[in-house]
Amino acid sequence: MSDGFRGCYKLNGEVTDRLGFYGDHDPVELVRRFGSPLYLYSEDILRANCRTLKNMCTYKNFRVNFSVKANTNLAIIRIAREEGLCADAMSPGEIAAVMAAGYEAPEILFIPNNVSGEEMRFAAEKGIMISVDSLSQLDLFGRLFPGKSVAVRLNPGIGAGHHEKVVTAGDAAKFGVNLAELPEIKEILRRRGLRLAGLSQHIGSKFMDSGAYIMDIRNLLAAAEEFPGLDFIDFGGGFGIPYRKQENEPPMDMGRTGVLLDAIMSDFAARYGKEVQFIVEPGRYVAAEAGVLLGTVHAIKHNGSIKFIGTDIGMNTLMRPALYDSHHDIEVYSLNPPAGGPEAVSVVGNICESGDILAKDRPLPRISEGDVLGVLDAGSYGYSMSSNYNMRLRPAEVLLRSNGEAAVIRERDSLEDLLRNQRMIDI
Numbered sequence: 112m113s114d115g116f117r118g119c120y121k122l123n124g125e126v127t128d129r130l131g132f133y134g135d136h137d138p139v140e141l142v143r144r145f146g147s148p149l150y151l152y153s154e155d156i157l158r159a160n161c162r163t164l165k166n167m168c169t170y171k172n173f174r175v176n177f178s179v180k181a182n183t184n185l186a187i188i189r190i191a192r193e194e195g196l197c198a199d200a201m202s203p204g205e206i207a208a209v210m211a212a213g214y215e216a217p218e219i220l221f222i223p224n225n226v227s228g229e230e231m232r233f234a235a236e237k238g239i240m241i242s243v244d245s246l247s248q249l250d251l252f253g254r255l256f257p258g259k260s261v262a263v264r265l266n267p268g269i270g271a272g273h274h275e276k277v278v279t280a281g282d283a284a285k286f287g288v289n290l291a292e293l294p295e296i297k298e299i300l301r302r303r304g305l306r307l308a309g310l311s312q313h314i315g316s317k318f319m320d321s322g323a324y325i326m327d328i329r330n331l332l333a334a335a336e337e338f339p340g341l342d343f344i345d346f347g348g349g350f351g352i353p354y355r356k357q358e359n360e361p362p363m364d365m366g367r368t369g370v371l372l373d374a375i376m377s378d379f380a381a382r383y384g385k386e387v388q389f390i391v392e393p394g395r396y397v398a399a400e401a402g403v404l405l406g407t408v409h410a411i412k413h414n415g416s417i418k419f420i421g422t423d424i425g426m427n428t429l430m431r432p433a434l435y436d437s438h439h440d441i442e443v444y445s446l447n448p449p450a451g452g453p454e455a456v457s458v459v460g461n462i463c464e465s466g467d468i469l470a471k472d473r474p475l476p477r478i479s480e481g482d483v484l485g486v487l488d489a490g491s492y493g494y495s496m497s498s499n500y501n502m503r504l505r506p507a508e509v510l511l512r513s514n515g516e517a518a519v520i521r522e523r524d525s526l527e528d529l530l531r532n533q534r535m536i537d538i
């Protein structure tokens with residue numbers, strides 16, 4: 112490196128070292144080269160996650176849909192496709208993204224919530240299967256496309272997830288058609304001449320144990336028996352990843368989940384009398400561990416008894432801690448040699464809100480101004496939930512390729528981007 116840069120000290124880099132996340136790259140040098148903050152992805156880890164999912168079951172008609180709401184970068188989606196994953200989309204924008212990444216209609220499932228007829232048409236005209244999630248949306252679909260095939264998302268009764276805001280089944284959730292309403296589904300199908308091609312569920316996001324998932328699948332399959340001729344049954348996503356790797360949190364047992372699913376799928380297939388495709392649709396599991404968010408420490412101060420580490424990683428860049436109190440492990444990369452610690456600090460961002468807190472009361476090695484922080488497990492629901500709040504630029508995204516290259520896969524926003532859609536009027 113021409114400017115005499117000799118590399119950083121990883122003050123607590125055990126997790127990324129163990130994963131081989133950076134390969135031969137130096138995180139501080141990457142920030143110098145591509146700017147801060149910066150979303151970084153590891154192609155190797157992304158591919159390995161896709162393979163774990165592809166291979167979790169042996170049932171032959173088993174399909175994995177990448178739920179791209181977790182990460183809509185075209186390079187990430189294209190890698191998932193190359194690894195044999197299909198896709199699920201939640202909006203016309205996500206459909207546009209997966210199609211731009213090369214997916215064709217039969218590989219896409221559109222699972223929207225409360226959409227307009229126009230949005231349904233956007234998908235239907237492309238030949239994309241839609242799973243509607245209420246009786247009124249089923250009826251709307253039937254009015255627009257009488258005689259066509261459609262899928263229905265059921266609410267199988269038991270929710271799961273890391274926070275009440277991401278539990279998507281059970282009485283308090285806005286999603287799906289209740290199991291008690293199967294007669295109404297049948298009535299609308301009959302009245303509109305629709306064919307039910309599939310049933311789906313998604314019970315919530317980030318469970319580490321498949322207990323509730325399996326119970327809901329049993330409920331879903333009991334409902335499926337009332338509908339002969341289904342092409343597919345979609346169990347939903349939600350597979351968790353351990354966010355506390357620095358405390359050796361164990362991963363979810365995907366092998367065991369796969370064995371349980373295999374038994375359920377082959378048992379159902381034997382009873383049902385028709386070959387059915389089974390689908391899972393993970394988002395987080397695909398990309399979370401493949402992503403690290405790098406940012407820079409710009410200020411250190413004490414307010415009362417709290418030591419604040421002020422960074423450029425605001426809640427606009429990574430929203431999960433502010434929105435769900437989510438924990439992300441943090442590594443410290445410094446140009447200075449280790450200087451003691453750990454000490455408990457609050458790591459905060461540059462946004463004008465007191466809730467702009469990345470980590471509260473977190474024991475970390477002694478941090479200096481100019482240090483780079485690596486926020487782990489940021490590859491899912493990181494960039495995809497980022498915003499321009501406070502007129503801040505969303506960061507660039509860089510992919511660390513398997514061949515050792517670091518490739519920009521999304522440019523940092525520019526100031527022009529921030530003003531692009533505004534119209535000047537006479538005032």
Ligand code: LLP
Pocket residue numbers: 178180181199222277279312313315316317347348349350392393394395396431491492496
């Ligand atoms: N399928 C449907 C219909 C979904 O609504 C979701 C996620 C998924 C699949 C994928 O779920 P996953 O495997 O990623 O858990 N922003 C939150 C997560 C919200 C998930 C919403 N739906 C977070 O950062 O934790």
